[in-house]
């Protein structure tokens with residue numbers, strides 16, 4: 031059996047109970063060494079074979095996973111955050127499926143959730159935004175033209191940019207072509223939930239400057255939107271006057 035496991039954003043105790051159990055029982059672990067906290071490998075049993083996928087090709091990763099599976103062993107493919115975001119997992123799952131290998135997926139806490147926690151923030155504030163746009167600037171991986179950052183920025187929604195902290199001037203320019211202004215709150219979160227986590231608040235206008243000042247250029251998320259500002263409306267769900275399926279509202 032092969033388990034794809036989300037490692038969580040960094041802190042070793044932010045993996046799920048199920049994910050930790052898979053690590054404890056694995057005969058082989060292939061972990062994304064560029065971003066997964068090596069402290070998670072402490073869950074592995076004695077004799078577990080451990081491979082760092084940062085130094086491997088897709089084919090080499092598949093060889094390790096398939097060899098374990100064919101030998102009746104258990105393998106874990108450990109991805110940072112949640113595997114479904116920028117995880118390159120689909121190509122692995124499709125290749126395993128083509129070989130008839132059994133696999134499943136255990137989700138993880140994505141870094142965008144870790145970053146919100148670091149900022150004590152809520153992405154979906156009433157009266158501010160009810161949408162979170164998760165995107166990136168194009169790097170070696172292209173972004174479809176219809177998803178150009180400037181056009182996504184037209185919504186003015188809460189936004190999280192992965193894989194883009196090394197391109198802050200370009201991020202700022204694209205955001206300003208949309209609904210955001212130089213005063214829209216923004217933040218850089220470096221290594222959210224790791225011991226070396228750093229959080230820097232700024233505005234869209236000062237994003238690039240903040241990158242220079244802090245030296246944060248990678249392993250960071252850019253958060254943008256008025257959800258980082260002071261104003262919002264209180265929830266209807268917990269409003270005393272509001273009736274829900276679970277609670278009768280008080281007459282006002």
Ligand code: SAH
Nearest residue numbers: 111112116140141192193221222249250251
């Ligand atoms: N699947 C992962 C994302 C992998 S892409 C997830 O769900 O979080 C790698 C990018 O994710 C990094 O370049 C960075 O932008 C972001 N990232 C991953 N872990 C992070 C963390 N702990 N803090 C801030 N950003 C992180």
